[in-house]
Amino acid sequence: MFTSTFLLTLAGLSALTEASPLQARGGGKRGLAFPKQNHGVAGSQYTHHFSGSSKITWMYDWEAVIDGSPINLEYVPLLHSNQQWCTEGWFNNVANAQKQYKVSHVLSFNEPDQVGGGGSNMPVADAVAAHRQYIQPLAAQGLRIGSPSVTNADTAGKGIDYLQQFMNACSDCQIDFVVAHYYAWDRAEDFKAYLRKFHATFNKPVWVTEFGVTEGNADTFLKQVLPWMDAQGWIERYAYHMAAPTTDVKYLITPDGRGLSSTGQIYASV
Structure with missing residues (x-):
C-alpha cells in the first residue's frame, strides 16, 4: 500500500511543478507537522486524512522540501540547523516551494538548545550567525520571520533562557514571531501558564510548532x-506533534497509517 501511494504522490508533485502556487485555506491557526519521510515513504501522505477539515490551514515538515503531494495548505519552510545538508540549496528550496505553495512565513532552527531528540544543538553565537546568513535575507522578500524554536526546559542555556540570549544577540534581526515547543503531562493549566510566560517574556506573537502529551490523556x-x-x-499558529503513524495513540494518525487516531479526530474537528 505505501509503495503505490508513494509513487502516486510523487506523480502529483511533478504535476504541480509548473502550476501556480497552491492557495491556503482561511486564516485559522491550526497546522500539521509531518515528517518529510517516514520509513521510506512520503510523510505528506498522512496530511490527506485531514482533507475534509476546515480547521487545518498550514503545514510544515522541518525542511524546505516536501516529498510527495500534501493537501492544499500554506507551507512554511524551516531551516533545521547550520549543517551543510540543511544550508546547501536552502535558498533554491525556498524558491521552489514558493512556486508550488503559498509561502508567507519562514521558520528558523529547530531546538538549537537541545542535543538529540531532533534538536540542532547550536551555540547561541552560531545560531545568530547562521540566522543572519540564511534566514534574515528572506525578510527582503516580504516573508515573516520566526525565531528558532526552543524546548520548554527550565534550566540555564535552555528554553526561554536560550531564546532570550539569541534575541539579545540578534536584536537588529527581523523576528516577527517567537516559536515555542512544549512536551509534558496532560495538565492544560500548566501548558497555558507556560505559553503566557513565553509571550510575556518576548512580547511578540507566539507560534507553538510542536506540542504533545508525554503522560496522561492527550484527547482530553x-x-x-x-x-x-x-x-x-x-497565539498566531500551532501544530500538534505530529501527523504520522505510531503505536502511541498520542499521535494524530493510526498505527497502520490509514486514518486519524482519536487524537487526530479531535484535532481535525474541535
Whole structure:
C-alpha cells in the first residue's frame, strides 16, 4: 500500500511543478507537522486524512522540501540547523516551494538548545550567525520571520533562557514571531501558564510548532487547549506533534497509517 501511494504522490508533485502556487485555506491557526519521510515513504501522505477539515490551514515538515503531494495548505519552510545538508540549496528550496505553495512565513532552527531528540544543538553565537546568513535575507522578500524554536526546559542555556540570549544577540534581526515547543503531562493549566510566560517574556506573537502529551490523556488535553489557543490573539499558529503513524495513540494518525487516531479526530474537528 505505501509503495503505490508513494509513487502516486510523487506523480502529483511533478504535476504541480509548473502550476501556480497552491492557495491556503482561511486564516485559522491550526497546522500539521509531518515528517518529510517516514520509513521510506512520503510523510505528506498522512496530511490527506485531514482533507475534509476546515480547521487545518498550514503545514510544515522541518525542511524546505516536501516529498510527495500534501493537501492544499500554506507551507512554511524551516531551516533545521547550520549543517551543510540543511544550508546547501536552502535558498533554491525556498524558491521552489514558493512556486508550488503559498509561502508567507519562514521558520528558523529547530531546538538549537537541545542535543538529540531532533534538536540542532547550536551555540547561541552560531545560531545568530547562521540566522543572519540564511534566514534574515528572506525578510527582503516580504516573508515573516520566526525565531528558532526552543524546548520548554527550565534550566540555564535552555528554553526561554536560550531564546532570550539569541534575541539579545540578534536584536537588529527581523523576528516577527517567537516559536515555542512544549512536551509534558496532560495538565492544560500548566501548558497555558507556560505559553503566557513565553509571550510575556518576548512580547511578540507566539507560534507553538510542536506540542504533545508525554503522560496522561492527550484527547482530553486537546479538548481543553485547542479552544483556548484559538481564543488567544497573541497565539498566531500551532501544530500538534505530529501527523504520522505510531503505536502511541498520542499521535494524530493510526498505527497502520490509514486514518486519524482519536487524537487526530479531535484535532481535525474541535
